[in-house]
Amino acid sequence: MICLKKLLASYELPDKYAGRFKAQLKKAYNNIHSGSINEKEGLKKQLTKLEEELKALKKRFLTAGGDEETYIELRTSFETGIKEIRAKIEAGAPEVSNLDIYIEKSTEIIKNISKYWCSGELETKKRIQELVFPDGIVLDTKNRVYLTQNMNKVFEVSIELARISEEEIKNGNGENPLPSFLVSRSRLELPTFGL
Numbered sequence: 253m254i255c256l257k258k259l260l261a262s263y264e265l266p267d268k269y270a271g272r273f274k275a276q277l278k279k280a281y282n283n284i285h286s287g288s289i290n291e292k293e294g295l296k297k298q299l300t301k302l303e304e305e306l307k308a309l310k311k312r313f314l315t316a317g318g319d320e321e322t323y324i325e326l327r328t329s330f331e332t333g334i335k336e337i338r339a340k341i342e343a344g345a346p347e348v349s350n351l352d353i354y355i356e357k358s359t360e361i362i363k364n365i366s367k368y369w370c371s372g373e374l375e376t377k378k379r380i381q382e383l384v385f386p387d388g389i390v391l392d393t394k395n396r397v398y399l400t401q402n403m404n405k406v407f408e409v410s411i412e413l414a415r416i417s418e419e420e421i422k423n424g425n426g427e428n429p430l431p432s433f434l435v436s437r438s439r440l441e442l443p444t445f446g447l
Contacts, residue, residue: 255398256369256381256389256398257366257369257370258366259398260365260366260369260380260384261365261366262411263362263365263384263403263407263410263411264362264363264364264365264366264410265359265362265363265410265413266363266413267363269410269413269416270359270363272413273359273362273409273410273413274355274356274359276409277355277358277359277406277409278351278352278355281348281351281355288344291344292341292344295337295340295341295344296341298337299334299337299338299341302330302333302334302337303334305330306327306330306331306334309323309326309327309330310327358406362406362407362410365380365384365407368380369381383404384403384404384407385400385402385403385404386402386403386404387400387401387402388400
């Protein structure tokens with residue numbers, strides 16, 4: 253178990269990279285949800301338009317009168333459209349009003365993942381292992397290395413940030429020193445232990 257602690261500690265985010273890590277997480281969230289946010293805004297505009305048209309229809313019928321059958325048919329059509337749009341809005345991506353708090357908590361966990369693992373109960377340890385290694389982790393006892401095909405992308409960002417030298421940050425693109433971590437990469441070589 254001490255070996256897994258060392259492995260998790262190698263994925264911890266150094267304090268000096270916390271600001272860049274938070275910026276990367278926020279950027280990733282916005283990239284992932286930009287389409288659904290734009291779609292939701294379009295749906296809200298359609299909803300407002302239909303609600304205004306329904307209100308105008310009701311006003312016209314009350315003031316000018318008219319064929320009740322046509323009125324009921326049009327009203328039903330508008331109400332059905334309104335219900336459908338509301339359902340699409342509800343089914344869309346949830347709005348995160350406290351994204352900065354989530355990012356702050358995530359950063360704190362990434363900075364101290366090995367400490368959480370050591371101090372946690374068995375269930376906490378299982379959850380952390382599943383968080384970091386969604387497909388599980390295997391120990392190659394002959395070569396004394398951990399093997400995995402898949403690691404949580406957030407921890408990959410932490411590793412990449414740790415690999416970037418201070419000189420690269422100063423001379424590189426200060427806004428985004430990392431390639432996008434949303435793009436699939438090849439297998440990571442995990443550190444060995446006890447050699």
